[in-house]
Each structure stands twice: as C-alpha cells, then as structure tokens.
Amino acid sequence: MISIEAELRRRCALAIGKAFGAEHAPSAVVKAGDPKFGDYQCNSAMALARALGQPPRTVAARIIEHLNLDSLCEPPTITGPGFINFKLHVVFIGQRLEAIASQSASLARAGVPPASHRQTVVVDYAGPNIAKEMHVGHLRSCVIGDAISRILEFQTHAVIRQNHVGDFGTQFGMLIRYAQEVQLQTGAFPPIEDLDTYYRQAAQRDREDAQFALEARHAVVALQAGEPQAVALWRNIHHESRRHAEQIFQLLGVKLTPQDERGESFYAPRLPGIVLQIAEALAVGGDGSDTALGGADTPSRLKELAVSPPDDRAEAAGALASPQALDRLTDAQLPPVIHKPLTCISDGAMCLFLPGYVDKDKQPLPLIIQKADGAYLYATTDLAALYFRIVEDKLTPNDQKPLNENWHADRVIYTTDSRQAQHFAMVFDAACAMRWHVHPQTGQRVDLVHASFGSILGADGKPFKTRSGESVKLRALLAEAMDRAAAVVAEKNPSLSADKQRQIATAVGIGAVKYADLKQDRTGDYEFVWERILSFDGNTGPYLQYAYTRICSIFRKAGDVENSQARLELVESAELNLARHLLKFPDAVEIAARDLKPHYICTYLYELCGLFSAFYENCPVLKAANPATVKSRLILCRVTQAVLKVGLNELLGIPVLEEM
C-alpha cells in the first residue's frame, strides 16, 4: 500500500488522463492547507484550465467524473477557483488504523510502505579529520547524514554509509615526526587523551623549528612510500583517533562503523590512475581519442608525478590513459573562455577547467586535481571516491573491505556544510564530464546530491565558540547536554534510581541536541541555546519524548485490557483529528526522503503530539464510559506510540523512553 497522498495523486493523474489525454496527466495533490477543506486537495484544475481553454471549475468537475476513489474518500467537492477537496472516509480511516494496530509487524512500520523502486544510495557524512578531536562542526554532518541514511534505509533502499575521513594529508608528516620525537624522549608513545593538544604541540614544533618542518615533509614522503616506521606511527595515530570517533558515534547513536570508513588513505593508491584518466579524456585540444599532438612541450615533470608512486593498483583503479597523452597538456592552448571541460597544466598544477567557473579576475577557475609538487587534493580524492562508488567493480581484490556485491550507486549524497557548495558543484560537473554519472548497468543518470547545511551559531548570532574563541569540542558539548538533563531529571523525578536517572539523562540530553539540529531546515543556520533546546515546551526533543512516556504510562496501567480484535470508533473530534493525522505519517516520510530534509518528520511528529495532547485531555482512555471505547482509544494510543517510535527512534535516531 502506498501513501495516501501518493495514491490520490496517482488516481487523479489517471482521471486527468482519461478526461483530457495522457499528456496532461501529472497531478498536483497535496495535503489540504486547512482542515476545513478536508485531508487532501488536488490543484491541477487551475493549471489545466488555461491549456484547455476551459473554466477551471469545469475542468475540476470533469476530473471528478473520471475519478475512481473507491471507498477512500467522501465524494470530493470543488471549492474556490477550482480546488478539488478530498476528505478521507471515516470507515476507511478506521480500517487502516485497525490494520496497522493488528500486528506487531505492521506497527513496526507505522504504515510506511517500502520504496517502489529500490535504489543503492551512498551517503557520505561525518568525515572528521583524524588526529583532531571532533568538534561542533561535525555535529550536523553526523546527525543529519545519519537521519537521511535512516530514512532512506527505512524505505528499504540499500544505504551504504561512508565515513570519508581526512587521514592522509600533509599534517601527518608533522604528526609522525612529532610522535617520533616524543617517543625518543620519553620512550613511550604518548597517550592521545586529548588529540587537539597533541596536534597543537606538533603544529607548534613545525612552526618554530625549521629542521623539524623539513623532516616532517620527509615523513610524508616516507609515509606515502610505505616506510614501515612511518606507517606504524600513522596506524597508531589512526587507531587512537578512530577510538575517539567511535565513542562519539556511539554516544550520538550514529550508525557508522569501522567498516564504513574509507578515507583519503584508502583512495590514495587510486589517485594517479584517476588523474591520468581525466587528463587524457579531457586533454585540451584533444577529443579524448588517440590523437596525441606531436611536438608539443612535454610536461615531463608532471608526467613523472602522475604515474608515481609506482603502484600497480593505479591500473586497477581504471588508469586507461597512457602517459603520452599528457604531452599535449600545456596551458598555452587554454582558451580564455571555457566552453567544454578541459584539462591542462597551469602553473605546474594539473587543472580541470569546467564551463561556468571563474575566479575574482574573471579568469577560468580550475579544479586542481594535482598540485605542482605532485601532491593530490581533496578534489582528487572526491573524484576517486565517486568513481569507486558508481563505476568501479567491487569484486576485485583491491578493495581491502570488500562487500558481497557491487555498489554501482544510483544516488550519492554528501552531507557537508554549505560552504563546500562550489567544490561539490565542480566535482559533480567533473564526474559528468567523465560520464561517471551514468550507471554502468542501467545507463540511468546517477543522482549526485550535496545535501548541504548551515552553521551552528551562538545566542549572539555569531559562530558557536567557547568564551575563549575556541571551537567547542563535541565530547564536551554532549557531556554538558547530559549534565543539564540530569539536573532536570533529578528535580522532576527524584524517586527514580540513580542508574535510571543517568540513563534517562543520556537519552534526553543527547536526544535534545540531535532534535534541535534536525528540526530545522538543514539549509539554514541556527542558534544553539541550551534553554530552548532542553525545554519541555514547544518543538523539542524532550517534549516529544515526554509524549511518548505518557502513552507508555497508559499501557502500563491498562494491563491486559487491550484486545487486538477491537474496533475503532471515531466519534469525538479529538479522536478523528488524531486518527487522520496518523495516516499521514507515510506522506511525511516521503517528502522528507524526496528532499532529504528530516525536519519534515520533526514537524509532523510535533503536530502529532499536539493532536495527541488534545485527545489525551478530552478523551479519557482507561476511564472511558464503556469497555468498547476503552479498547478503541487504546488502538489510537497504540498507533500513536508506534509512529512516535518509528519517527523519533528509527528515522531520526533519537531514543524513546518508557518513563522519564
């Protein structure tokens, strides 16, 4: 069964097709703007009126003539300029809810249907830098990326989470060199309790000591060449960092595991092949075919760099190009305006020029895929990752963490902050230029999405920092959330055991922080204010968790009164309003998945709790007049509980509690 909104849209499209021809078929069905207009409305008549040269209300009437609604709705009405209003039939509502409540399996899905077209979706999020402690800057990526993953996963898409860690940059030379130094002096590897301190000390040595800095550069080379001692130290740092990140993920309830981690170091061996591939395919003056220009200046240094380090894995990564192709890559041939993607060497760096990008001086802006010194950049790694996720065959021994099947992603989603918008636009354009955005099996266009988000600001509207201007550590932020929640629990519910209180404080504190982040449209900035986040009033995590505990409390008191064969009687307006809204949960999930915006689910759940409160105030459940009403109302409680659990817990990754 698909969502009701989708079902009505389908039926309206069918009716429009029958009435006016299939070319007019797409139908605009949305939730009604106002309850007095029913549950849903079709807005297609007004749009069609012009094209058909008929009055919109006439068009609406003809749509209705061809509309088959079965017993879904009451007879539709035409209002205003030509809106078609649908009001769900009470009998239909009752049957649907009874069906959902009747089995634990259907309750577990809360009415949400599986996706009609199952896709393989890669979601790239979190991506912390190794050797630095995670800070608030990572919060949104973790929370939003995980929610998006959970939502798509719940729709039964095959979601592949990817943690693209920064673990192979130049900073590692510094860190390795510093680790060597400390080890030599103390005879023991320093415990990395505070990664930031460690990093800062290394950076300070790097700044102050030219000899140290030089050796740090050499350490990078040693690391990339696989020198055992450098690699061992790198592994050590890596291990410590991962341990730290794991703790954060676990505390946050983010479902990333070590198996999901493929960072810069993973892609490093593939980069030479990627650069070669792009350089040849898009060589300036060439058309990608084998027509090397004779006599052009040979950028021999780059040719050397592009094929080093000598690693046969580059070939496996798809290095189709021959080094000879690089012979024609001189910037002398670069046109002043870029009309098609071109690669060439500019100032010694391997550049990919894409149409539509210019710098401050209106000069073509390149996507640099290899620096003049031969090093690769994050654009290179991102392109390698895209190739890996979409094109590459995974059943090769090259993947250190092989899956059982090929990925060939249908969709790749990046959850990073909006400042990287241009970077991803360029990377996506580059992938398109290489035709890597075409699914190797289906030939369909792969959806490349930057699900960007804004910044977290302090109460003053400026970037969220500590008083001394440092970035707030994520661990400290979450600890404060739990402390604040613990204080409230101790005050409100002192009778609970200390252990129980701690458990509740964790769920409430972490949940509040996550919910505050998810409830707002991710594209905007938001202000982080403890009082607002941890409030029990309004659209907050604690408020929703509280609503859930009230329902649980009813069931604790109900004992075995519940009867799965009970019938739903919808009499009171509070009952009807709640019932109607419960059936719209699949619609909320669908639009949240469509736009990759978890806040649609938050808004839906908040409205649900408001309607449940009205029901709770006006319709006694356990003290209802007769047993049949008690059972009927317990069905509403049961489905509300299920929707809250699925929405909060499974889709948003926020814990629910039996009591608090």
Next chain:
RNA sequence: GCGCUCGUAGCUCAAUUGGAUAGAGCGUCGGACUACGAAUCCGAAGGUUGCAGGUUCGACUCCUGCCGGGCGCACCA
C-alpha cells in the same frame, strides 16, 4: 568585483516547492491539577513576509533592480 545563500510576529523558527484567511513555540497577559504523568493543556494580543517593480486565476515562494547579513572565489579540507 563575481558567485551562492538568507531576510517571515518583540525573539527563535515553519509554511509539503506557485495554492485558499502566512502557522507554531518562547516571551507578555488571562485561565485549567481531589485529573490515564501539570515535564502538560486551553484562550488572548502580536504580520504591508526587507524595499520597489514584473510574471498570472493565485506569489513568502518565480523574474528584474535595489537595501541589509552570512559564506565562497588556484595548488588547505
């Protein structure tokens, strides 16, 4: 300078992407506990959606131009 983005009630945010009378919470004011959890609920006041044009049956939403904030613009990620 170019590009992206945002501007909605005193404050923090919504508005299913062009739909009907722009909705919530906080704060303010006024109410409801002998009550399935008052960590809650109900009511009131609060708006020329930054400004000015345009597009059309219909605009917070789209197009143009201003004003104001944020961010980005060649070898960091």
